[in-house]
Amino acid sequence: MATVTDVTTALLSGLNHIDALLDDGPGWNYLAPSTANTITYTFSTASGLQTGNTNIQGAPQAFTAAQQAATREALAYLSTITGVVFTETTSGTAAKVHFANVDIAGASTSGLCSWSSSYSYNNANTVTAYNASAYVYLDNVQWGSQNSVLSGGEGLETLLHEIGHMMGLKHPFEGDIQLPDATDNSAYTLMSYTSSGGPYPSYSQYDLAALKWLYGGDGLGGALGVGSTGGGRYFTGTNVADTLTGTAANDALEGGAGDDTLDGGAGTDTAVYTGVFGAYTVVQEDAINWTVSGSEGLDRLRGVELLHFGDVTVDLASLDRIAPLAPVLVFTKDGSAAASGNHPLFSGTAEAGSTVELFNGSASLATVAVDATGLWSVRPVALANGSYSVAAKATDAGGNVSPASLAQSFTVSSSLNQVGTAGADTLSATAGINHLDGGAGTDTVLYAGTRGGYTVAKTAYGYTVADVSGPGATDLLVNSERIKFADKSVAIDIDGLGGQAYRIYQAAFNRAPDLSGLGYWIAVMDEGVSLGGVAGRFMASAEFAGLYGSTTPGNDVLVTQLYSNVLHRTPDAGGYAYWMNILNTGLGSQATVLAEFSESAENKAQVIGAIQNGFEYTPYI
Numbered sequence: 001m002a003t004v005t006d007v008t009t010a011l012l013s014g015l016n017h018i019d020a021l022l023d024d025g026p027g028w029n030y031l032a033p034s035t036a037n038t039i040t041y042t043f044s045t046a047s048g049l050q051t052g053n054t055n056i057q058g059a060p061q062a063f064t065a066a067q068q069a070a071t072r073e074a075l076a077y078l079s080t081i082t083g084v085v086f087t088e089t090t091s092g093t094a095a096k097v098h099f100a101n102v103d104i105a106g107a108s109t110s111g112l113c114s115w116s117s118s119y120s121y122n123n124a125n126t127v128t129a130y131n132a133s134a135y136v137y138l139d140n141v142q143w144g145s146q147n148s149v150l151s152g153g154e155g156l157e158t159l160l161h162e163i164g165h166m167m168g169l170k171h172p173f174e175g176d177i178q179l180p181d182a183t184d185n186s187a188y189t190l191m192s193y194t195s196s197g198g199p200y201p202s203y204s205q206y207d208l209a210a211l212k213w214l215y216g217g218d219g220l221g222g223a224l225g226v227g228s229t230g231g232g233r234y235f236t237g238t239n240v241a242d243t244l245t246g247t248a249a250n251d252a253l254e255g256g257a258g259d260d261t262l263d264g265g266a267g268t269d270t271a272v273y274t275g276v277f278g279a280y281t282v283v284q285e286d287a288i289n290w291t292v293s294g295s296e297g298l299d300r301l302r303g304v305e306l307l308h309f310g311d312v313t314v315d316l317a318s319l320d321r322i323a324p325l326a327p328v329l330v331f332t333k334d335g336s337a338a339a340s341g342n343h344p345l346f347s348g349t350a351e352a353g354s355t356v357e358l359f360n361g362s363a364s365l366a367t368v369a370v371d372a373t374g375l376w377s378v379r380p381v382a383l384a385n386g387s388y389s390v391a392a393k394a395t396d397a398g399g400n401v402s403p404a405s406l407a408q409s410f411t412v413s414s415s416l417n418q419v420g421t422a423g424a425d426t427l428s429a430t431a432g433i434n435h436l437d438g439g440a441g442t443d444t445v446l447y448a449g450t451r452g453g454y455t456v457a458k459t460a461y462g463y464t465v466a467d468v469s470g471p472g473a474t475d476l477l478v479n480s481e482r483i484k485f486a487d488k489s490v491a492i493d494i495d496g497l498g499g500q501a502y503r504i505y506q507a508a509f510n511r512a513p514d515l516s517g518l519g520y521w522i523a524v525m526d527e528g529v530s531l532g533g534v535a536g537r538f539m540a541s542a543e544f545a546g547l548y549g550s551t552t553p554g555n556d557v558l559v560t561q562l563y564s565n566v567l568h569r570t571p572d573a574g575g576y577a578y579w580m581n582i583l584n585t586g587l588g589s590q591a592t593v594l595a596e597f598s599e600s601a602e603n604k605a606q607v608i609g610a611i612q613n614g615f616e617y618t619p620y621i
């Protein structure tokens with residue numbers, strides 16, 4: 001329960017830029033819970049008028065419609081800062097806050113806020129009832145021209161200044177706690193009498209800090225601010241390096257710009273950031289210390305449990321930002337010779353549940369999951385001949401990467417490995433584990449078995465061909481384009497000519513290619529015919545004419561049908577206009593546009609599921 005001291009004396013934060021703006025009232029927070037989170041206001045001058053105020057001359061006059069509209073916008077803006085709900089009433093006697101025009105005494109005074117409060121208390125000095133009211137006046141004589149326009153300019157700044165008084169802010173040059181001269185200006189607070197820049201259409205940084213301290217951003221009687229339900233406070237820094245220290249309650253700390261130190265203390269405390277989570281880097285220094293870096297600067301956090309971003313609130317307990325220790329790497333060579341075979345075993349220990357990745361320099365060789373006991377082992381499919389210096393790194397579930405292990409150096413020299421030339425090579429897979437590197441050119445790997453005896457799969461390291469009918473050996477194919485089994489052929493150059501041939505066939509005819517036709521067009525492209533040239537030949541076919549109505553359809557028909565047959569959707573306006581401009585201005589032919597649709601990222605994404613592990617075709621002879 002609030003005491004008499006609470007409702008008559010400003011609660012200080014210990015921060016000069018906040019405390020220099022805190023008045024001793026009105027204490028709107030102490031209205032709750034009787035008024036909930038609501039302050040009523042009125043533009044009525046028919047009732048509830050103030051009496052005995054010698055600073056006003058003559059009867060108050062109602063705000064114009066434009067002034068009222070601007071005031072409503074200002075209060076809506078204030079609500080986003082404080083969380084307080086401002087409710088308009090036409091009853092002057094029911095309102096807590098009154099807005100009016102009046103002739104204010106003194107030629108230099110453009111606005112005035114007059115507030116008062118009353119309270120009852122018991123023998124223990126505990127307040128049993130509290131009431132407050134405020135009158136915001138704008139001068140309509142000497143300053144009438146300025147104050148008639150509140151949608152911007154000096155008039156709006158004056159209105160915000162007086163509303164600041166209404167919300168419990170004072171001038172920074174009054175009272176025992178004042179701002180230094182360097183910051184006593186409107187660039188830091190609209191409560192100052194010294195202009196610097198402006199006029200400002202919104203509160204300056206010190207005003208925001210003071211309002212958040214008073215109301216906590218969650219309104220009257222909320223979890224934060226003066227008179228909060230649990231004693232939580234909202235500390236806001238400045239645009240330079242600040243140190244904010246919380247209380248024993250659940251506090252909010254917003255450092256703002258600058259490299260700040262935020263110490264939440266006891267309680268469940270929240271560090272507040274305005275940007276989205278993804279725009280920041282959060283690093284765990286140790287069990288209790290964190291850093292958060294972003295556009296505002298680098299903050300150091302201690303005793304903070306939650307991070308509140310513009311899009312999400314993150315519980316630090318759910319984040320693992322400590323990197324694992326470097327794995328222990330044990331190398332067991334393949335064979336007994338000084339130069340190892342191509343299938344060595346790597347094993348060791350690492351953080352349980354992490355993923356270990358092997359690197360030869362910067363090139364990844366293999367990945368493996370670490371079991372619950374911290375053990376792991378992996379054999380890369382097949383290593384090429386050469387010298388190696390392999391190290392391991394562990395990545396935990398939080399994405400934290402360990403330092404590298406000690407490197408293991410060895411040499412691979414295996415008769416099972418083959419390397420092609422710069423031309424079109426044919427490599428023959430042999431028994432055992434082969435590393436087959438075709439080199440440049442369009443290269444083919446031969447297998448004596450039938451297609452059904454093998455699985456072909458794309459990996460991060462190349463294509464694996466696994467023998468499922470024999471001893472279970474798995475080969476690694478790199479820089480190879482085709483595989484010829486005893487009964488069938490498979491193209492694995494999905495990003496090369498084979499893939500282009502498959503996609504143009506699918507795009508032109510809106511169906512999967514037949515194997516012999518696909519083989520023919522792969523051969524044509526292998527001989528040097530361009531994708532655009534192949535597209536033109538497809539367009540000259542009867543099947544194309546059946547789909548598009550002609551071998552030379554109108555540009556509008558072609559574009560619409562390409563969207564339908566290739567991308568399987570209706571054209572978007574921007575895309576349709578783009579392609580029509582290409583065709584109508586002669587920047588590209590119809591065949592060129594068909595080829596562009598075929599190789600578009602959208603079509604590749606639709607086709608990849610059918611060809612990612614290679615696709616069969618019948619070679620053209």
